[in-house]
Structures are given as structure tokens and as C-alpha cells.
Amino acid sequence: MAGLAASFGSGAMTNSFAEFDQAKLLLVIGSNTTEAHPVAGAFIKRAVQKGAQLIVVDPRFTGIAEHAQTFVPIKVGSDVAFLNGLMHVIIKENLQDQAYVDAHTTGFNELKAKVAEYTPKKAAKIAGISEELLVRVARQVASVKPAMLIYTLGITEHTCGVNNVRSCANLQMLLGNVGYDCGGVNPLRGQNNVQGACDMGALPNVYPGYQKVEDKAARAKFEEAWGVKLPKKNGLMMPQMFEGMADGSIKALWVFGENLANTEPDIRHVEHCLESVEFLICNDIFPTETTRFADVIFPAAAWSEDDGTFSNSERRVQRVRKAVEPPGEAKPNWWIFREVAARLGKEWKSKSGQEIWDKEVSKLAPALGGIKYSRLENDGLQWPCPDTKHSGTTCLHKDGCFTCGMGNFQALDWTPPAEVPDKKYPLVLSTGRRLYHYHTRTQTGRCGGLNDLLGQETADISLADAALLGVADGDLVRVSSRRGQVVVKAKVTPQVPQGMVWMAFHFREGNANWLTNPVYDPISLTAEYKACAVKVEKA
Amino acid sequence: MAKPTLTLNGKPVEFEPGQTILEVALNNGVEIPTLCYLKDATPTGACRVCLVEVKGARTLVASCAMPAGPGMEVTTDSQAVHTSRRLNIELLLASGNHNCLTCEANGRCKLQALAYKYGITDIRFKGQTQQYATEDENPLIVRDFSRCILCGRCVQACNDVQVNRAIGYGYRGAASKIVTTGDRPYHHSDCVFCGQCLEACPVGALVEKKAKGQGRSYELKQVRTTCPYCGVGCQMLLHVKGDRIVKVTAAQGPANKGRLCVKGRFGYDFVHSPERLTTPLIKEDGQFREASWDEALGLVAKKFKEIKKEHGAGAIAGLSSARTTNEENYLFQKLFRAGIGTNNVDHCARL
Numbered sequence: 056m057a058g059l060a061a062s063f064g065s066g067a068m069t070n071s072f073a074e075f076d077q078a079k080l081l082l083v084i085g086s087n088t089t090e091a092h093p094v095a096g097a098f099i100k101r102a103v104q105k106g107a108q109l110i111v112v113d114p115r116f117t118g119i120a121e122h123a124q125t126f127v128p129i130k131v132g133s134d135v136a137f138l139n140g141l142m143h144v145i146i147k148e149n150l151q152d153q154a155y156v157d158a159h160t161t162g163f164n165e166l167k168a169k170v171a172e173y174t175p176k177k178a179a180k181i182a183g184i185s186e187e188l189l190v191r192v193a194r195q196v197a198s199v200k201p202a203m204l205i206y207t208l209g210i211t212e213h214t215c216g217v218n219n220v221r222s223c224a225n226l227q228m229l230l231g232n233v234g235y236d237c238g239g240v241n242p243l244r245g246q247n248n249v250q251g252a253c254d255m256g257a258l259p260n261v262y263p264g265y266q267k268v269e270d271k272a273a274r275a276k277f278e279e280a281w282g283v284k285l286p287k288k289n290g291l292m293m294p295q296m297f298e299g300m301a302d303g304s305i306k307a308l309w310v311f312g313e314n315l316a317n318t319e320p321d322i323r324h325v326e327h328c329l330e331s332v333e334f335l336i337c338n339d340i341f342p343t344e345t346t347r348f349a350d351v352i353f354p355a356a357a358w359s360e361d362d363g364t365f366s367n368s369e370r371r372v373q374r375v376r377k378a379v380e381p382p383g384e385a386k387p388n389w390w391i392f393r394e395v396a397a398r399l400g401k402e403w404k405s406k407s408g409q410e411i412w413d414k415e416v417s418k419l420a421p422a423l424g425g426i427k428y429s430r431l432e433n434d435g436l437q438w439p440c441p442d443t444k445h446s447g448t449t450c451l452h453k454d455g456c457f458t459c460g461m462g463n464f465q466a467l468d469w470t471p472p473a474e475v476p477d478k479k480y481p482l483v484l485s486t487g488r489r490l491y492h493y494h495t496r497t498q499t500g501r502c503g504g505l506n507d508l509l510g511q512e513t514a515d516i517s518l519a520d521a522a523l524l525g526v527a528d529g530d531l532v533r534v535s536s537r538r539g540q541v542v543v544k545a546k547v548t549p550q551v552p553q554g555m556v557w558m559a560f561h562f563r564e565g566n567a568n569w570l571t572n573p574v575y576d577p578i579s580l581t582a583e584y585k586a587c588a589v590k591v592e593k594a
Numbered sequence: 595m596a597k598p599t600l601t602l603n604g605k606p607v608e609f610e611p612g613q614t615i616l617e618v619a620l621n622n623g624v625e626i627p628t629l630c631y632l633k634d635a636t637p638t639g640a641c642r643v644c645l646v647e648v649k650g651a652r653t654l655v656a657s658c659a660m661p662a663g664p665g666m667e668v669t670t671d672s673q674a675v676h677t678s679r680r681l682n683i684e685l686l687l688a689s690g691n692h693n694c695l696t697c698e699a700n701g702r703c704k705l706q707a708l709a710y711k712y713g714i715t716d717i718r719f720k721g722q723t724q725q726y727a728t729e730d731e732n733p734l735i736v737r738d739f740s741r742c743i744l745c746g747r748c749v750q751a752c753n754d755v756q757v758n759r760a761i762g763y764g765y766r767g768a769a770s771k772i773v774t775t776g777d778r779p780y781h782h783s784d785c786v787f788c789g790q791c792l793e794a795c796p797v798g799a800l801v802e803k804k805a806k807g808q809g810r811s812y813e814l815k816q817v818r819t820t821c822p823y824c825g826v827g828c829q830m831l832l833h834v835k836g837d838r839i840v841k842v843t844a845a846q847g848p849a850n851k852g853r854l855c856v857k858g859r860f861g862y863d864f865v866h867s868p869e870r871l872t873t874p875l876i877k878e879d880g881q882f883r884e885a886s887w888d889e890a891l892g893l894v895a896k897k898f899k900e901i902k903k904e905h906g907a908g909a910i911a912g913l914s915s916a917r918t919t920n921e922e923n924y925l926f927q928k929l930f931r932a933g934i935g936t937n938n939v940d941h942c943a944r945l
Binding site: 072073104249256257281282286289315334338369371388389391491498503505508 | 877919935
């Protein structure tokens with residue numbers, strides 16, 4: 056999100072899901088859409104069925120790749136080089152939208168000079184594809200206007216994640232595709248309310264509505280609204296909190312609805328941090344691997360047991376409704392926070408989802424000002440929606456009028472992943488989600504039928520590597536990295552290219568995060584889940 | 595250019611080139627009953643329930659599959675139409691096991707509704723005995739072929755709506771069956787359990803295994819909500835009986851238009867798991883013990899005050915949740931900023 060915010064002035068999906076099956080050309084990069092966002096995938100597949108062109112860029116031949124006319128199997132972590140290579144060809148052949156570039160962007164000359172270094176020969180070599188394919192993709196993506204770019208965590212979960220995002224933005228601005236229906240740069244958010252958690256200011260540097268903590272006027276506004284003095288400095292991001300737990304500077308951590316012990320890279324390190332912190336509080340609906348470390352556990356009401364809103368990827372605020380009562384003494388999370396605040400001497404008036412939203416959130420965040428519960432009964436509203444007459448915004452940066460004024464090109468160099476294969480650990484491990492489960496199975500593991508469809512983790516390897524290792528489909532293998540090792544069944548599949556292992560983090564046993572590398576993008580502090588070095592042996 | 599017109603039940607009406615007679619009728623408020631028709635999918639004309647009379651045509655025509663033409667004279671409810679429709683419904687009723695007593699579709703079945711509408715009380719034809727065994731072995735969807743009327747809506751839903759291409763028509767004539775590749779059960783096929791076929795089935799041939807016997811459609815309260823899994827934000831209906839969610843179906847939300855995936859459709863029953871946390875817990879000597887809300891809340895507040903006094907508010911940190919509501923996230927960051935006095939609040943946006 057930091058990447059898009061720097062390029063466009065807003066860190067959110069530019070367009071809407073309803074445009075997916077109307078698009079004429081879709082470039083899907085780093086997105087296993089049919090497994091991680093199946094319904095979005097259905098719209099892309101429908102677009103193809105109706106005649107759209109689909110280009111899928113991914114190291115793996117994913118389900119969505121089966122529908123593509125052009126599949127581009129780039130190497131893990133080569134995205135910037137590949138995208139620079141595309142832009143090299145586009146500029147060399149004068150296929151860019153120069154009028155758009157001149158009118159709506161800054162930094163074109165620097166970009167032009169930088170991508171000039173990424174000849175098809177050089178870019179194709181880094182990406183592990185043929186020059187011919189690179190040139191063909193550049194011409195194809197420039198041949199249709201507007202073209203829609205869709206990405207997911209394959210772009211962001213790298214030490215160069217922000218640069219990957221900015222390269223996607225560079226390409227789409229160069230082609231004049233940002234600010235039009237069926238165009239734009241569209242990150243698909245992995246969780247139901249990641250967009251909302253960001254919008255609500257659950258980040259160390261911004262208040263609700265992306266108003267900056269370090270901005271004096273913004274701080275004064277919230278000080279007045281909340282009736283307290285507020286701290287001036289940005290807070291810590293999650294990896295910094297972990298460091299603080301390990302070195303003792305963080306004494307108490309409150310974890311709310313997350314199973315960190317399985318989701319963060321390098322489980323052994325994470326558990327060490329959770330063990331080290333003096334006082335750990337968890338809100339959850341189930342005991343998890345994380346709550347084991349807690350000093351106090353609060354039982355929370357689950358989805359369907361309280362009223363509220365989620366904001367989806369396309370910035371749409373939609374209602375979540377109460378259908379059943381929470382079990383036992385479980386209480387809504389907001390009630391728990393309000394009660395603790397009261398014991399800290401703060402009496403907060405709002406006492407329902409609707410009151411919190413209508414009386415606080417929508418009054419404090421200008422882009423949400425027009426969104427009230429009374430307007431959310433059916434299809435919700437997409438922000439920005441500044442006043443109650445506004446019908447919401449389906450497409451951001453309309454006609455190239457960027458939120459920040461001009462779109463910013465950024466000349467970027469490719470950097471390899473922090474850990475690359477070597478003699479000892481010769482394969483690349485990349486990780487992600489599978490269709491039948493969600494994250495650490497706290498929820499899906501307790502739903503009838505889903506464990507029957509997927510009951511254990513596997514290490515997905517190529518036919519070629521399986522032959523080299525003497526491993527057959529279903530054999531047990533030991534996968535090890537510099538952090539740890541797991542023993543899982545091998546899934547021998549043509550989806551995966553030679554030299555790569557692919558795993559998920561749904562199961563405690565065989566969880567990929569025993570192996571992943573806790574290194575982070577320097578700006579977003581997103582972990583490099585998509586690349587580390589491992590070896591595989593027959594177990 | 596003037597729009598082309600046709601005559602519908604004696605009245606001239608305009609239409610768009612490419613529209614079917616059924617679409618023209620719907621646009622003009624004329625109801626034609628359908629069974630196999632599925633909006634936005636390629637028409638099949640399989641069930642012959644939407645028959646209408648077109649002057650000059652050799653036979654009655656299926657309005658769902660017949661493109662409207664300029665100057666056509668269409669009658670939607672003549673005696674011939676009525677007789678044919680009635681006959682076709684009767685044949686469908688005779689074609690399999692359409693005993694409503696214990697059928698899950700009772701109350702929402704389109705065939706049942708048509709039988710009622712056309713007053714079909716006895717069936718003149720002897721039906722065939724059950725040809726294919728019910729598929730009850732996959733974990734989520736029961737396929738009762740004895741109730742299948744071969745309307746093909748599930749095939750359209752799978753191929754046109756979700757584009758999963760897992761099912762199609764198999765065998766021929768009276769032996770026809772909706773099949774996966776190689777006629778294997780769903781869980782051994784290309785099926786990805788999105789359940790769009792369930793959504794499309796107008797009868798009781800496809801039913802949610804977990805919902806079987808849990809309540810009739812007319813006993814269930816429907817609550818519209820947003821899916822709790824990925825960031826697409828599909829809209830869904832929770833079907834609730836008493837204090838239990840018994841099944842989930844898709845709603846026509848702007849981001850899903852009537853679709854769901856396997857997690858959205860079948861990933862709801864965790865809320866009723868006996869493993870749910872139901873009371874506050876405090877750890878003492880390495881063991882958790884139950885505590886009252888007052889005690890647990892008081893302990894947390896006390897601890898925060900102590901740490902703040904000794905080490906400053908910056909020694910306290912919070913991780914919010916991208917899985918919970920906006921309102922809860924808002925209040926969590928407000929608690930840290932305005933209640934405790936630190937900006938140490940983050941969440942796993944990066945996962």
C-alpha cells in the first residue's frame with residue numbers, strides 16, 4: 056500500500072470488481088486468483104470467455120494461468136526486472152501514451168533512463184524467460200486500452216515489495232491506463248477487512264482516514280475529538296514490536312484476532328518473542344497456538360454474532376450483521392476495548408457498531424464522511440464518499456487526475472531476494488494460500504467437510520526435481536532452511552517449475568513458516584514470504 | 595434508428611436486437627414460467643416450460659432460446675401453450691422421484707411451484723425406476739440423481755457463471771446424467787466445491803450435506819452479511835434456525851453478483867464449534883483458570899497502569915485484526931492512542 060500511495064497518492068485498489076468481466080485485457084501478476092480470491096477469479100475467467108485477453112505472470116502455472124492466452128513464468132523475485140524490461144520495449148517502440156504521461160505524471164525522463172538499462176536480453180535473463188516472450192508481452196499489453204493490472208501478495212511479499220508495486224504503477228501510468236474503467240492497478244486484499252483496518256488507522260503512523268500522526272493539524276483534530284493529549288511520534292510496526300519483545304523494551308502486547316505463532320515468518324523466533332514478553336493479552340474466538348502464550352484471554356464474539364462493517368478490496372464499506380448470539384460469556388471486541396478504556400478513566404459514549412461508525416468514524420475520516428449505516432443497507436458504498444449526497448467512487452484518479460495531483464514515476468533497480476539458492480540450500484521456497492483453507496485454519500479447520508478436502512500440508516515440487524530426488528507423489532520429504540525443517544508429503548505437480556518448492560501455512564505441522572525468512576521490505580516491513588532458500592530430501 | 599417491435603399478447607412492444615422472447619416479455623412485465631433458464635448464461639431450452647406461441651411457427655417455441663424478431667406475433671398464454679406446459683411439467687414429475695415429503699427443496703422447489711400453479715394432482719405416466727445411485731460420498735454436496743430433471747442449470751452455473759468447467763451432460767437419451775469428467779464423484783473430479791450448482795438447482799437434486807434435515811426453507815430466517823474470508827467482500831445470506839446458522843447462499847452483491855467460493859459457502863459452522871472460548875481466562879502458575887469479566891478487565895487495566903508508570907506508554911503495543919470489523923479496529927487504535935497514550939498499534943496488513 057505504501058507503494059501505491061507514493062505513486063498515486065492513495066494506497067488502494069483503483070478500480071472495482073464489477074469491471075473485471077468487462078475488461079478487454081487483464082494482466083494478472085503474482086496472484087493465484089482462483090484459489091486465493093476465487094470469485095474475483097470467476098470474473099476474470101468470464102472476461103476471457105467473452106473474448107478478453109489474459110496475460111498471467113507467475114512462477115507457477117496456477118489455475119488462472121490455465122485460462123490465459125499468454126503465460127509468463129518469471130523467476131521468483133524478478134518482477135522489477137521483468138516490468139522494467141516491458142517498459143524498455145514499450146518506450147523503444149514508442150508504444151507509451153505520451154500525451155497522458157506529459158499531462159498527468161512526473162519523473163518520466165528518469166524512468167526512461169533507468170529502463171533503458173533493462174534491455175530485453177538483460178531483463179529476460181533475470182526473469183528466466185525468452186527475449187521473444189518479453190517483447191511479445193510488451194506489445195500485447197500496449198495493444199489494448201485501457202488494460203487492467205491485477206496483483207496480489209506475489210508482488211508485495213518480497214524485500215523489494217514496495218518497488219514491485221511501484222513498478223506496476225509505472226507500467227500502468229506509462230500506458231495511460233490509470234483513471235479509467237477497466238484499467239488501473241488493482242491489489243486484491245487477502246483478508247476480509249485489511250482495507251478497513253488500514254482505513255481505521257490500525258497503523259502506527261496514521262489516524263483513521265490516513266491522517267498523519269506526525270501532522271500537527273491532524274493530531275490537534277483527534278486531540279479535540281477524543282479529549283486527550285496524543286503522542287507525537289509514530290509508533291512501532293509489527294516486526295519492530297517483535298524486536299522489542301525479544302529485547303525487553305516492549306512489556307505488554309495485546310493481540311486481537313490473529314494467530315501470529317503460525318502466520319509470521321520463522322515460527323521459532325516468533326514464539327521466542329511471544330514467550331519473552333512480560334504480559335500478553337489475546338482476544339480470540341478459539342484457543343490458538345498464540346493464545347498458549349497469553350496471560351489473559353478474552354473470549355470474543357465471532358463474525359455473525361455482532362453488527363458492524365467490513366471494507367473490501369475495492370474500498371466498499373459493507374454491512375456485517377448479527378445472526379446468532381455469542382456463546383457463553385463471549386463479548387464483542389469493541390465492548391472489551393471500551394471496558395478497558397473505562398478502567399483507564401476514559402468514558403466512551405458509543406456503544407454499538409452503528410454508534411461507533413456514525414458518531415465517530417465517519418465524522419473523523421473525510422473520505423468516509425458520507426457513509427452512514429442508514430446508507431449501507433444493500434450494496435454498501437465505496438470511499439471516497441465525502442458527503443451524504445455522494446454516491447461513492449468506483450474508479451480512483453479519474454481521467455488521470457491523481458489524488459496527489461500528478462502521478463509519480465519512480466526509476467527503480469531490480470534487487471534479488473535476501474536469500475537465494477546456493478549449494479547447501481539449492482531450491483527456492485515460495486508460499487501462499489490454498490483453496491480449501493484460510494490462514495491457520497482457526498475457522499476453516501472447524502468447518503465440516505473442509506478438512507476432508509484438504510487434510511494436511513504438502514511440499515509442491517516439480518516433476519523434474521522429484522525425479523532428481525527419487526521422490527514420488529505422496530512420499531514423505533524433509534524440507535529444511537536455515538531457520539528450521541518440516542517433514543511433509545511431496546505433491547509432485549506440473550504447476551511448479553524446476554528449482555522451486557511451494558507450500559502454505561494452513562497447518563501447524565508442516566507449516567511453511569518454520570522455514571520462511573524473517574527479512575522485510577525496508578519501507579512497508581512486509582516479510583519476504585515468497586522467497587527463501589531450502590533443500591528437500593527424502594524423509 | 596427506431597427500435598424493432600413485435601406483438602406480445604396483442605400489444606406492440608419494442609426490443610433490443612439480440613434479446614430473447616423471454617427477455618422481452620420480462621422487460622414488459624409479462625411473466626413466463628421457467629425452469630432451466632439461468633440469467634446471464636447461454637440458454638439451453640431444455641425444460642420446455644417457457645413455451646410460447648409464435649404466429650406462423652411450425653411448433654410452440656422455447657422463449658428462453660428464441661431470439662425476438664421484428665413483426666413476430668407472440669402469445670404467452672394460449673390454450674395450446676397452457677396444455678403443452680402442463681404436459682411437460684407432468685412429464686418432468688413422472689421422470690423421477692418427486693416425492694416432496696422429505697425433500698430438502700420442499701417450499702423452494704420450482705417444479706413443486708409449477709405443479710401447484712398448474713394444478714397437477716395426478717400423473718398419467720408411469721415413471722422410470724431410479725437409474726443412478728445418489729452420490730453421498732463427497733463431503734459437502736449430496737447429488738440425488740433420482741430428483742434431477744436434467745434442466746442443465748447446474749451445468750450453466752459451473753461453466754458460464756463460475757467458469758470452473760467441472761460438469762457437463764453425459765450418456766444419452768433416457769440414460770442422460772449430469773457428470774464430471776469420467777463420471778467420477780465430485781471430490782475426485784475437477785470440482786472445486788464453489789457450490790454454484792446448488793444455487794442453480796431448481797429442485798432437490800443437489801443439496802448441502804451439512805444443511806440436510808436442519809430446517810425447511812420456510813422455517814429459516816435469512817440474514818444478509820459479508821463473507822468473513824478474503825478481501826473480495828462477497829455478499830451472502832445466512833439461513834438461520836433458532837440460534838444456528840444452517841446454511842449459506844449467495845446474495846446479489848456488487849462484488850460477487852450471486853457467486854461464492856467453497857470457503858464462503860461452507861466455512862460458516864466454526865461459530866458453533868464446541869471449542870469456542872466462552873469465558874475470560876487468566877494464566878496462573880502456567881495454567882489457565884476461568885475468571886469473571888470484571889477480574890480479567892481489571893487485571894489488564896492495572897497492568898497497563900503499572901507498565902506505563904514504570905516504563906512509559908511506549909512499552910505497550912497492540913496488534914489489531916484485519917479479520918474483524920471496522921468499528922472494532924477503530925476502537926482498538928483509539929484505546930492505544932487515547933486510552934494508553936502510544937501509537938504502537940499495527941495489524942497484519944502484510945499477510
